[in-house]
Amino acid sequence: MEPLDCSATELLAAFRDATFTPTDYAEALVAHIQAWEPHINALYAFDETTLLEGAALSTERWRRGAPHGPLDGIPVTVKELIATEGTPIPQGTVVTELTPAPTDAPPSARLREDRALIFAKTTCPDFGMMSSGVSTFHGLTRNPWRLDTNPGGSSSGAGAAAAAGLGPLHVGTDIGGSVRLPAAWCGLVGFKPTLGRIPIDPCYTGRCAGPMTRSVEDAALMMATLARSDRRDPTRLPPSTIDWRDLSIDLRGLTLGVMLDAGCGMTVEPQILAAVEAAAAAFERAGAKLVPVAPVMTRAMLDGLDNFWRARQWKTLMALSAAERERVFPMITQWAARGAELSAVDAVHGFEQTFAMRRSTEAAFDAVDAILSPTTPLYSFPAEYGHPSNDPEHPFEHLGFTLPWNMGEQPALSINAGFSHDGLPIGVQLVGPRFEDQRVLQLAYALEQWRGPIRHWPTPPSR
Template identity: 60%
Template structure:
């Protein structure tokens, strides 16, 4: 293991014993990023000089024994959609004017309060509306496991950065799977907490922020910082007193549902199905009872959500000049134009399908304590594609396993459970609403059983 692979716990130990300073660690990480970035294009507003200054200030705090918080000196990226003061938020598109943000969004504010070294934003597709590294504004982001392949999205740069080892913590956002989907396709750990656990601004139905890391513990470590409430999010949950590092769990007596059919969307690849079934056997071996779980999503629900999102998005961009609208990625613009013909009544009917998802998810959790499923139905797809279908008429066929849990506000994670032809496969673990610790504990147990990913991709120049 090189120092650029250190976890948060290991970094804090070395900072405390003064065998490594935040500045020395950053300088090593900077070289590592320079070796990777030309190949995967994960970053926006990368500022190594500002990072050196932040790391130097943190080094001085560690020397004096007066750190600001649990992430002091830890390099962090934030998804481009998460505002940072005095920097523009392009939303991944050429259509937006580059106006500096007036304030840090909640996640950025909490990280800064605790002394984290924020060294870059990470890329996303236009308006965060794709599970892809393709954008009309950013360079094409690629998957470190194979740069001809897609990292997924919309937290595309965050997942690519985590897989490439750009430090231990990257914060993304997730409204239909945008943390978990790219985590699954890049082999890293992605955690979507209960709605409101990590405050967001702007907040919206189903929209969450969550950590993307190489290990479960690093994600758990970040939660004490990221989960502090913020008045700007009207769904922000009350302060919690969780010990986020209490990750032990006894699975005896637990009923865990195994969902291999999402109800609609893309068919599950055989290699994905086999990997998830093998993962379920490990939970069973540890004392859980594995029971079949039917789908919680229907075609009507997914199509209704599509109508609602199209009409909402068309409303967001209708006021733009025609020139600006046409600068949006054509795939997204083609999809969005369908929103112009959706009536208000049909848009409301579409929104009501989010309530139906909440009902079916709630009903399932009267019978089980957790759910296992594939994160992504397919193993991989080309980097240049805007989505796994490459068809704007079928934009959400890949989110059928992930999106219901946004609408039901339940915590869910994606953790690597195998590989197919060198590309990662993600296992999704879902828990009851507000029981974020159960998902983290089950994820940690699985990581312990498998040993986690041991051989991360190396920079092309290495």
Template identity: 55%
Template structure:
């Protein structure tokens, strides 16, 4: 296997045995990114020279038998909106004033402390408000499985980068599906953890950081590092020393809810439906108990949340000087303009729908150990579109399966479960109870073992 294809777990075993060095691995990953990047445009602030310096320091530690941390020498990349000291954080939009960040945000700090070799950042759309690789600041990010298709978003570059082999470890963020949608459309694994499990800054309702990797084992390795405490996140959970590497689970008697109708948004396309239902049947054959679920979300919930988010975004956009406001992606401006002139009553009622979503999700999942659903009802869409509808009045039809678990704070993973007839990946979403992040990883690892052989990862044109 080529060096850029090795998992973090495999690399660490090689480093310990002195059969590979972080320097040769980092060089190989940098060269591979160089072949892909003119086609994908998935990176921001990429710094190969700095990465090689980090790799040399890591190599010296491994030669002494004194690795710095659990990820020492493993190449990693960080989503652009997670601050890294000395690098501006444009938030995906040309409207941002580019000022170097004063310090690392918690996920970046934890990776650095663990010895990871940080290659740079990955792209995102304006303010993270699109499930797309379209940005007014970054070049258009594309899906490596099909360059005419979208990688999803808002962790666009991370999803594309993992699938393309830009190092084994990536970190994204998610407030409505932003790690899971790229994972589903790029055929990779991700975990949106319980709110507060991974400290982040700034924190706010629904926002989490999560690992984006090719394997469940690598995501578990990252969770052991990213979940370490950081007082800057005032919404973080009390730290728990969880045995993240304990991924084995007996499937006999496992209660699985199967949700194939989100209650609003796009209907599930037949190829997506077939792949997800086949995964459920595979678990059933192992002794799990699968029960079909009725939808618990409503259009009122989705529209209320939309009104609140539009209003919040319109307030932020209006606060920009005119010359900077003009640089925001026009689709985002048009969408946010829907919040203009909303009454206090309308905004409050919209905000309240997020609490209604939370209660409905928790109640619907309560009878089961985990819930299965499509990550998204449709496969990847055209690369140049901001969203599948290309309509700012209906921008969220594709996030009906992912959104509720941000509001309910439940852990939810996306893992590949098949391919369309044209070869595009299809994501299976696995949802657990609040705080049962390890359980979601365990069920995901079980599927990784049960699923049919995966297709080879895409290669540069």
């Protein structure tokens, strides 16, 4: 097996039995990055020297049979918005003052504690507020599956990097679908855990960090590291005793809700509906009982939160000069401008929709153990678009299946369930009740086993 074909789980086994070393993998990875990056633009602050030096030290530890952590020598990226000590956080926009971060955010700190090699950050759009790979700071990030298509966002670089094989482990953030949407469009596993399961700083309503990987096993591997407590996040969950490596599940007697309608927004493309129905049938064959479930989202909820987010973004833009605002990606300023016209009552009413979503999502599990749905209503959109709709007045029409679970705090995961007629990935979403993160991973692992491994990942255009 070639090093670049290995998952993180397989790499650790190879390091352990000396099939190859962290240095072997890191050297191959550097060449692979150099072949891909001119085409996809997924990385920020790529540090080749630190990667190779860290791999050499890890190689020596493995040769002595004394690795210093469960991820010793495994290269990993973290999203630009997640602080790493000494690296500025531009927030995807050219108007941010580039001040080095004083310390690692919780996900970065946990990865370093376990001796993972953070070798790069990954790109995101301006202020992380678009489901797209466009950014005034980073430029345009493209989807490796087809370069004229969008990887999604706001964890755009993480999605593109994972699909292109720029390392096995990547961390994104998700406040409305920003891990799961690029996972769907890039053919990955993208896991948004229960709010507080992975401590994050700064924290915010619905904001989670989560793994973006090519396999469920690697996502579970990351959870064992990322889910450790950190007091900087006041929403953190108590320390757990979850054995993240246990991915087995008995599906007999499990009631699986199947949600095919988001309740508002874009119409779901037929190929995506077919993928969800095929996945549901596989669970039924394994012993699960299927139950149709109604949408948890409404137009009032989506529009209300849209208003609140406009007001919140306008507050950020008002701190800039007029000249600086002109430099922000235009779709952001066009969308946020209406925030200046909203009354305080409008803004509060919008924020209150988060509680409406919380009630709706919690009630959805009254009669089911988990829910299966599309991740997104469409499987592709042009690379240059700021949103799938490309409409600054209606930018969130694709969030009906993902956004409510952020506000409700439930764990939700996107996994590739097949490919469209033109060869692009199709993601389906699995959702569990709050705190049932392991169940969601186990359901995804079962689906992954039935689907089989993806054997035709994208290769650099120059090959």
